[in-house]
Amino acid sequence: MIRMRTGLLLLLVSYSKIIYSANYGLPLGPGPEEIAQRIELLKLAPNPVINEYYVEDEEDEYFEISGNYTSIDPTTFQEFVTNFYFYKTKIPGIRPAVIMAPTIHGITLYEKSFARFLAKNGLHVIISDVPDRISDVDRHTDDIDNFLIRSTLSLMHSFELLQNFGNVDKSKINAFGSSLGGIRVSLFAGIEQRLNGIITVVAGGHIAEILASSQQKIINRYRDFRMEAEEFESDLDFFKKLQKSIKYDPLYFADRVPKNKLVMFMSREDQDVPSPTQFKLWKYFHGPKSYIFSGGHKTAILRSYFYKSKILDLLYRF
Numbered sequence: 001m002i003r004m005r006t007g008l009l010l011l012l013v014s015y016s017k018i019i020y021s022a023n024y025g026l027p028l029g030p031g032p033e034e035i036a037q038r039i040e041l042l043k044l045a046p047n048p049v050i051n052e053y054y055v056e057d058e059e060d061e062y063f064e065i066s067g068n069y070t071s072i073d074p075t076t077f078q079e080f081v082t083n084f085y086f087y088k089t090k091i092p093g094i095r096p097a098v099i100m101a102p103t104i105h106g107i108t109l110y111e112k113s114f115a116r117f118l119a120k121n122g123l124h125v126i127i128s129d130v131p132d133r134i135s136d137v138d139r140h141t142d143d144i145d146n147f148l149i150r151s152t153l154s155l156m157h158s159f160e161l162l163q164n165f166g167n168v169d170k171s172k173i174n175a176f177g178s179s180l181g182g183i184r185v186s187l188f189a190g191i192e193q194r195l196n197g198i199i200t201v202v203a204g205g206h207i208a209e210i211l212a213s214s215q216q217k218i219i220n221r222y223r224d225f226r227m228e229a230e231e232f233e234s235d236l237d238f239f240k241k242l243q244k245s246i247k248y249d250p251l252y253f254a255d256r257v258p259k260n261k262l263v264m265f266m267s268r269e270d271q272d273v274p275s276p277t278q279f280k281l282w283k284y285f286h287g288p289k290s291y292i293f294s295g296g297h298k299t300a301i302l303r304s305y306f307y308k309s310k311i312l313d314l315l316y317r318f
Contacts (some may be wrong), residue, residue, distance in 0.1 A: 029252045038247060039191050042149065044074040048157040051081070062119035063088040064112075071131075071157055073150055080131040082154040085112065087119035087126075088165070096172035096196075097124040097165075098315060099158045101151075101181030101188075103301070104135065104218055110178075110305060117308050123315065124168055128158040134180065135218040137225040141241050148187065148207070148248040155188040159195075172196045174315050177203065178301050179273055183210075183250060186281060189262070190253025197318025198257070199311055201265040201304040202297055204277030205251040205284055208242035216272035216297070254284035262288040263314050265304055272297035 030038070053067025065086040070079055085107060089095055098118055102111045107129050115125040130151045139147065155175070163170050174197040177185035182203025189198045204210050211219060212235050223238060232238045262285055266278045282290055293300040304311070 030247070035252060035256075039253075041074055042153060042156065042191060045153050045156070046072055047160060048082075050161075053086075056085075059116075059120075061090055062116065063090070064116070069157065069161070071150075071153055073146070073153065075149055076146060080150050082131050082157070083107070083129045084158065084161075085115065085127040086165070087115045087124065089119045089122050089124055091122040092167075094167055094169045095122055095124055096174065096315070097126070097162050097168045099155055099162065099173065099175045099185075099188075100125055100127045101155060101175070101177035101184040102127060102129060103179040103181050104133075104216070106130070106133075110301065111181075114176075114305060114308060118312060118315070121312055123312075124162065124165065126158050126162055128154045130154065130180075130184075135222045137222055137229075139222075139226075141226055141230060141238070142245055144207070144211070144242060145246050145248055148246065151184050152187055152191060152248065155184060156192060159192055172318070174198065174318055176311070176315070177201070178304060179203070179297065183207065183273070186250035186285075187248060187253060190250060190256045193256060195261065197315060198262045199265070199314060200262075202267050202270055202273050202278060202300045203250075203264065203281060204273040205249065205254070205281030206277050207246055207249050208239050210273055210277050211242055212236070212239035213274050213277075214272055219272075250281060251284045254281070254286075257285055259286045259288040261318065264288055264290045265293065265300065265307075266290060267293045267295060267297060267300035269295055270297045270300065 048069040048071045050069045053065055055063055056066050057064040068081050068083045070081050072079055100111055107127050111127050115127055118125050131154055134147050162168050162173055175185045175195050176199045178201035182200035185200055186203050189195055227238055264282055268275055293303050
């Protein structure tokens, strides 16, 4: 069941603030000058270098191309490699395009099937994976922000790559992501203002809160391991450390996203990207057009695939 109810959203946002403020207070966020500096830092990254790519499949309606490219993180000056899939529609003419960010599981059948559907219907699609996994148990909590920087740079570079591909309408490049992919896209949208439209599925804001309270098995394993390794006494201590160290959170950049460019699909009973963090992100985005799924996280992602025709329509309407 999917519903669009602004009044219900306002009620749930208010409720989430009440039950979460005691433990996971709303981040104060940096000022405009600091935001501008953080964005300029990312723009110092040189253009990506494509290492290899090849056609994996050719259908009547599209080409499926896979490859990878090398980028440099301007905060650490380290190289990193991003894998990608590019679905090039065969519908003639200058076509809109979509940058897709996958879930925490990486590029799976969900993303590929979605991309194939969009390509069959006239959209170029590039799926940009993360350079490394946020759930790597050896990742110190201090490095979560570096992960967010690299994963955002991979989307920024996908934007540049798309503009270099032939037959792409540079004025109609959109972004789409679910779960972790939706979080990445939400952050990306606040940095790359040339995006034409953004659609997220079960994306949340306040990453420190998500990592401290998520019941997702992969995140649980990471949190348990880091709490022991870094000797945190409680989930709240873990949260406070992340809150202090994370500078690239979607909430901090949300004011830069015009709400008419954004559509959010949210889940009412989500424990993986906890529902209060989804409604919190909606609030920071100033209440964009939103749809609410009943059920939990996986159910919402599965349902989003069956609403792919609706999502296609939304992408064309931006």
